[in-house]
Amino acid sequence: MLPPPPISHSNTSQVETIAIKLSKNCGHQNALLAGLEYARDKCDCVISIDGDLQQDCEKFDEFVAKFVAGADIVLGVREDRQSDSVFKKYSALGFYAFMQALGVNLVTNHADYRLLSKRALEALKSYDERNLFLRALVLDLGFRLDFVKFSVKEREAGESKYSLAKMLSFAWNGITSFSIKPLRLVSMLGMTFFVLFAGFGLYALFMRLFTTQTISGWASIVIVLCFFSAVQLLSLGIIGEYIGKMYQEIKHRPRFIIEEVV
Structure with missing residues (x-):
């Protein structure tokens, strides 16, 4: 397979955009999975990124380069948490430490900014569970793994919808889905x-x-x-x-x- 052409960031108006509307609010992880499954048969690899674009989309070329080099899963990992508040910084670090202590396989400071190859997407399809925790699920696939470091940008508009209650629910779902x-x-x-x-x-x-x-x-x-x-x-x-x-x-x-x- 020939490597894909470099991604151009100068003419984003030419990028085709497709929106998937679900019949109801099924949660963040299911919404993400819906997009991944929709794209599975239409590409060689998929990059998922949060809609607030605080994750650095200028790193797409590095993701693709890692994929071309043979990685089926490329995880975007934050370099630091200097842009976070004190509470958010230490609650996030505590979340990863607590999950790892309970035996959940996670990469610290990785959220849902990642590349998955078509082979990884096909393997992910075989996981039929309803309580999704994709951060641990993609690591459970066992395919070749690589990393891309990035810095978080300032939010340009709006506010985060991820309240403390939602974060605690997300953490509890991850614990009970991947740890006994x-x-x-x-x-x-x-x-x-x-x-x-x-x-x-x-x-x-x-x-x-x-x-x-x-x-x-x-x-x-x-x-x-x-x-x-x-x-x-x-x-x-x-x-x-x-x-x-x-x-x-x-x-x-x-x-x-x-x-x-x-």
């Missing part, structure tokens, strides 16, 4: 408290049978009961998240429906 460590943590927590509770029960029995001392006070009993009740509810909540995702997967509903292509 929370379930293992619940099991370890349950075993730990079972041992402690058994030891406390034996101690109470010993005090009752072999000493004349009595344990008085209902407050301590109530505190212990509330504590263990909270642990049980937390554990059930985490397990429920996984069961809920299994429920969504089993139904096999479409991830998105394209209403119109303009």
